[in-house]
Amino acid sequence: MLPLQIHLTLPPWIGDVADTNRRYHSDEERVGLAIELSRHNVERGGGGPFGAAVFNSHSGRLVAVGVNRVLPQSCSVAHAEMMTIMIAQQRLSRHRMNEDGGHYVLASSSQPCCQCYGATVWAGVDELLIGARAQDVEELTEFDEGPLPADWVGELQRRGIAVRRDILREQAREVLAAYGASGQPY
Numbered sequence: 350m351l352p353l354q355i356h357l358t359l360p361p362w363i364g365d366v367a368d369t370n371r372r373y374h375s376d377e378e379r380v381g382l383a384i385e386l387s388r389h390n391v392e393r394g395g396g397g398p399f400g401a402a403v404f405n406s407h408s409g410r411l412v413a414v415g416v417n418r419v420l421p422q423s424c425s426v427a428h429a430e431m432m433t434i435m436i437a438q439q440r441l442s443r444h445r446m447n448e449d450g451g452h453y454v455l456a457s458s459s460q461p462c463c464q465c466y467g468a469t470v471w472a473g474v475d476e477l478l479i480g481a482r483a484q485d486v487e488e489l490t491e492f493d494e495g496p497l498p499a500d501w502v503g504e505l506q507r508r509g510i511a512v513r514r515d516i517l518r519e520q521a522r523e524v525l526a527a528y529g530a531s532g533q534p535y
């Protein structure tokens with residue numbers, strides 16, 4: 350019998366870090382949560398140093414969060430951004446989140462790799478907020494961000510997705526550096 354389903358989960362401590370009652374209004378609060386998730390994912394062990402969150406931009410409310418689950422779930426697609434997008438879409442019961450006319454923001458502790466960049470194009474995201482740059486990831490860890498189009502920011506903007514970078518970049522770099530120094534695997 351071949352398997353008929355996949356099962357991806359977030360760690361149980363997620364609820365201690367992400368506050369569903371809080372309103373996250375600024376870019377810094379939004380990327381700040383993604384970085385906090387990445388930090389916990391390193392400190393509590395299990396996954397790579399990456400966190401992400403989707404917000405309803407107007408209300409500031411959290412729709413979903415995610416952390417990197419590649420190693421614990423033996424799943425190369427289980428990046429923080431993919432987990433977050435997939436959980437948000439399940440919660441909204443829509444594959445294109447902003448099809449309801451709402452405005453959705455994906456915040457990521459680090460620049461999306463080529464896989465998550467591709468996923469962002471189809472997810473119905475209106476804004477992408479990024480902490481660390483790909484060059485930070487590759488300088489401080491051994492993760493490979495993969496090939497992106499030369500004008501990847503412009504490609505997103507032409508599809509109506511605004512991109513803002515370097516939000517709390519130093520804080521995001523600290524988590525990457527901690528992972529890089531910890532000797533944990535890739």
Ligand SMILES: Nc1ccnc(=O)[nH]1
Pocket residue numbers: 397399400416417427428429430459460461462465492
């Ligand atoms: N930007 C990222 C790179 C690698 N893994 C992730 O989960 N996220």
